[in-house]
Structure formats: structure tokens, C-alpha cells
Amino acid sequence: xxxxxxxxxxxxxxxxxxxxxxxxxxxxxxxxxxxxxxxxxxxxxxxxxxxxxxxxxxxxxxxxxxxxxxxxxxxxxxxxxxxxxxxxxxxxxxxxxxxxxxxxxxxxxxxxxxxxxxxxxxxxxxxxxxxxxxxxxxxxxxxxxxxxxxxxxxxxxxxxxxxxxxxxxxxxxxxxxxxxxxxxxxxxxxxxxxxxxxxxxxxxxxxxxxxxxxxxxxxx
Numbered sequence: 022x023x024x025x026x027x028x029x030x031x032x033x034x035x036x037x038x039x040x041x042x043x044x045x046x047x048x049x050x051x052x053x054x055x056x057x058x059x060x061x062x063x064x065x066x067x068x069x070x071x072x073x074x075x076x077x078x079x080x081x082x083x084x085x086x087x088x089x090x091x092x093x094x095x096x097x098x099x100x101x102x103x104x105x106x107x108x109x110x111x112x113x114x115x116x117x118x119x120x121x122x123x124x125x126x127x128x129x130x131x132x133x134x135x136x137x138x139x140x141x142x143x144x145x146x147x148x149x150x151x152x153x154x155x156x157x158x159x160x161x162x163x164x165x166x167x168x169x170x171x172x173x174x175x176x177x178x179x180x181x182x183x184x185x186x187x188x189x190x191x192x193x194x195x196x197x198x199x200x201x202x203x204x205x206x207x208x209x210x211x212x213x214x215x216x217x218x219x220x221x222x223x224x225x226x227x228x229x230x231x232x233x234x235x236x237x238x239x240x241x
Contacts, residue, residue: 023082025105031083032109033116035075039087040120040199041127042071047206048128060206061183069180076172085172088193089113090225094157097229110195117199125203136201136208140188145213146220148186153224155182156192161232194218 046067050060076085089110096106182190201211
């Protein structure tokens with residue numbers, strides 16, 4: 022296993038690429054597509070595709086979490102030390118910010134922004150809990166049964182969850198925080214971040230509990 026600094030760097034770089042793809046594809050989609058559904062589809066495909074690629078590249082090195090909810094989930098399952106999880110989360114948060122800023126620079130937008138897109142309400146919060154629950158359960162299930170399928174399963178799950186959840190499936194606290202700093206297609210107003218993050222961790226906790234029952238023998 023690579024040393025912790027190498028793994029943390031992979032989490033930082035992978036999360037940066039993830040946010041550059043999420044925000045950058047949203048900007049491009051909004052520029053090229055006059056229809057909102059088409060713009061969302063373009064954003065969706067880019068996000069699902071980059072997730073599969075990033076997990077294939079960084080999975081063997083750091084586990085390719087790119088998501089504080091996933092790192093905490095693995096810590097709760099005893100597969101990641103809490104001290105390492107804290108470092109992973111710090112790297113993910115910083116990587117997310119860098120990815121957003123890179124997307125802004127590539128499209129010649131102001132680097133420092135705050136989103137004004139309101140995403141709030143019980144339906145949105147439930148959607149984030151459901152989205153994160155499904156994501157974490159997908160990861161644990163694949164790790165238990167077919168570890169080589171994780172990159173494709175995660176990419177496909179997020180692609181689908183963009184469309185069946187009211188929130189378009191952020192499912193990631195680092196992504197949520199970073200997207201609040203982009204007043205573009207993918208943004209979320211800072212006032213909505215806390216409720217999204219709480220919902221995401223609630224979904225993760227439910228997935229951890231269920232995974233212990235479903236895959237007890239696998240010792241994930």
C-alpha cells in the first residue's frame with residue numbers, strides 16, 4: 022500500500038479532477054445547449070464517465086474515495102483508520118476547491134464566486150440522503166462481491182442518480198462545499214450546504230448499518 026502522503030495526494034488530485042469535470046461540463050453544457058434537460062444530460066455523462074476513470078486510476082493507490090461520506094463509511098467499517106480518514110477528508114475538501122477554480126479559469130470566469138442557485142426543501146434533503154445511501158451501498162456491495170466492478174458501478178450509479186433524485190445527486194460533502202463556490206450550472210447557494218451535508222451523512226450511516234447485515238461475512 023502506498024504511503025499516506027501519496028494516498029492523500031491521490032484523494033486531492035482525484036477530487037480536483039472530479040470537480041473540474043462536474044463544474045466544467047456544466048459550464049460547457051450551458052453554453053452549448055439551450056434546453057435544460059439536454060444541458061443536464063451533458064453534465065451527467067461527463068460526471069459518470071470521469072468517476073469511472075478516476076476510480077480506475079486511483080483506486081489501487083488510495084481507494085479513490087473522493088468523498089468524505091465514503092471515507093467515514095470505511096472508517097466505521099474498520100477499513101480506514103480515523104486519523105487517515107481525517108487526512109483524506111481534508112485532501113478531498115481542498116481538492117474540490119482547486120477543481121472548481123480550475124474550471125473557472127479554463128472558461129475565463131472569475132475564480133472566486135458564490136452560487137445563488139437555491140437548492141433546499143424536504144424533497145431535496147431526502148434526495149441527498151437517498152442518493153448517498155445508494156452510492157455507499159453500491160460501493161460496499163461491489164467491494165464485497167466484485168471489487169473490479171466498483172469503477173463502473175459507481176459511474177453508472179451517479180449517472181442514474183442525477184436523474185432519479187430531485188437534487189441531481191450531489192451525494193458528496195466535498196462536492197457540495199466546492200459547488201457552493203461556483204455560480205454556474207452546477208452551483209448550490211451556500212445557505213443550502215449544511216442541510217445537504219447532514220442528509221448525505223445520514224444516508225451514509227444507513228448504508229453502513231445495512232451493509233453490516235447484508236455482507237457480514239465479507240468483513241468489508
